[in-house]
Amino acid sequence: MNHIQFIGVSPNDLIEKIKEQLIPAIKKELSEEFQPKQPTEYLTRSQVCEMLKIDLSTLHRWRKEGALKSYGIGNRVYFKRSEIDHLMNENEL
Template identity: 70%
Template sequence: MNTIQFIGTTPKDLITEIKNALIPELREQLSKDFQPKEPTEYLTRSEVCELLQIDLSTLHRWRKDGTLTAYGVGNRVYFKRSEIDEYINKNKLL
């Protein structure tokens, strides 16, 4: 980082120096730290059954015993893709 002397510096020069020295560095730092958030992807019961290669009755049982969390909208049931992926990774064989 560059040093800035305030003696004999006009406000306009100071603003220009700040823009040239700090803003690109700050922009680079923020772009590393903050990434856009991906929207949540929801799967239907049939999509989850196909993904996990299970029967609908197994999915229903896993929902009842709390193995998987379901989200309802009206009469429809959905599962978060991220939670399904997390379940798969947590239960993979070593």
């Protein structure tokens, strides 16, 4: 076990050193490690068709083929924007 002795250091000096050096380093490390999570944005079928410039029948076929994953909530069908963006970036020419 390590022991640290503070000889000739006043409590106020110690507090100031901690504020100046330790706290900014911890804040920087934590901000790099923990980024805020973006909320998932869901798009309707018509929004996806507009984004991809495709017909509704094409979107339906892609869903059936498994090219796009859809999420049903009640009677509605939604798509995750992040997955649509990934699909668009993956197929760029």
